[in-house]
Amino acid sequence: MLNLEYMWGLLPVLLRYLPLTLQMATIAMFFALILACLLAVVRVSKVPFLNGFSLLFISFFRGTPLLVQLFLFYYGLPQLISALISITGVTAAVLGLTLHFSAYMAESIRAAIVGIDRSQTEAALSIGMTQSQLMRRIILPQATRVATPTLMNYFIDMIKATSLAFTLGVTELMGATQKEAAGSFLYLEAFLLVALIYWAIVEVLSWGQRRLEIYLNKAYQR
């Protein structure tokens, strides 16, 4: 039935593309987190003008499919801005993933911030903290704990979403599988193998997530 020998041989070939997949995901996650925190703080603090921009940004990037956004950045924008003509598929994918996921993550960070008990804010203000000290020292650390499970979910989603980069001509894990399968005609084996690889990555991450949550909950043990 299954050509296991072929799958075994294909494994090291595909794994060569794993670093690119993980790099795209971690770089996009890094920038998405920063952007999401900024968007969330702007929303919570109702910073004039920027708040409106945040709303529009979040609305657009949540309201349109990731694939459409990726095509827009890779094929569309260079027509408008000629400097972008040399944008690589990897850059466009990282850019698209960053903006798309930051919109979702901003909302879960915002919810976490809003959910922090009012007593924490009052206590911080009562000892003379400024708004930004309150945010940095008290609210964001506590919101991190609340938001971590959902943010890890987005990271997992993001790793899988890097596979869309193959539609921009990037040879990452998915792109490599596609090429190999097209050469061997063993589609079932190739795509089954790549599915198992993604699954394994996500399992490792889930294990890490559980450890992280135990660490973040240490202040809350009775």
Added chain:
Amino acid sequence: MISLQGITKRFGAHTVFRDIDLSLSQGEIIVIIGPSGTGKSTLLRCINFLERPDAGRLQVGDLSVDTQRASRADILALRRRTAFVFQNYGLFANKTALENISEGMIVVDKLPKAKAHARAREILERIGLADKADAYPASLSGGQQQRVGIGRAMAANADVILFDEPTSSLDPQWVEEVLSLMKQLAVERQTMIVVTHEMQFAREVADQVVFMDDGGIVEQAPPEELFTAPKDERTRHFLRKILAPTGQAVP
């Protein structure tokens, strides 16, 4: 020297209190009593702008603020000259007992971390929680949490500590340890304003007792006078209701 002049607070169309005047000198202890919902806590919260007053002047130490013209800097300065103890403790949940006490010294007073931690350890010693330095609030009893709350207020080195019903959320078994810490501060002549329903504490510790009702100060007198010979009928009524069930002497 702390003084409130003409402090007024409204929530929408409802006036919580109007034209409150109150003053105390350094080392003086004022206890505010009165029925629930008369704005005692709100008054306390107006002194450090956790609630914004709608009229009046505040003076704390060398700082005098017209509450209607208070700038952000004025409010921060006011908060640095006051410390607040919350009914629900309000400890920073993500910080240890030691960090709760040292946080303000590090962030607000800009003390070097080592120095702030050393001072925090001295305070932990004084509040009897030296062994709980690294404990998080969630693992402390109510009484211990409130003592850390008081320790945090002590660390602020403020001109006055404001206590907002500090024992009201506590299980009865923890009330005494918190009151005795407050008495210890009173012996050291820490200036404080205390909103409480603990009449025995008021009798023992207060220099002046203030009775608030109907959005204003009804009467103010030293405890021996207010508890034994209250002038106003509303004060008598309140004391009768609150003291009768405990079997204490009824005026």
